[in-house]
Amino acid sequence: MLVTGLGLILLVGANAHLLYVAVTSQPECVDHVRRGEASEGNNSFSAAKSSCSPKAAKPTKLSAE
Template sequence: MKAALGHRVFWVGMIATAVLVVLLANVHLLYVAFSSQPGCVPHLKERGQTSGQFRAAKSAC
């Protein structure tokens, strides 16, 4: 009886740990999304001379 309870406690702990890791990863992603400024990255300011060179449609910086 004690062995079955020990296994159950182990698996409940493992599942709780996995859920906590997923939640913390999502909190971190939200923090980075709201604290960063992805519009302020280096990019071409003028039209490129060769094909395949792109510039930002609207600069945020």
């Protein structure tokens, strides 16, 4: 009976921790290959529908002149 109670407490605690992490974490957009971009190798993944806006291209020395 004691082992069952401890197991249930552990299960509830683990689920509460997972819920807390899911609600409080705000991951940034992960770099991935977007539609129309060339991939560098076979191990590249792409999102089916990216919710991240593409990064703005930084001006280079040639384009700034």
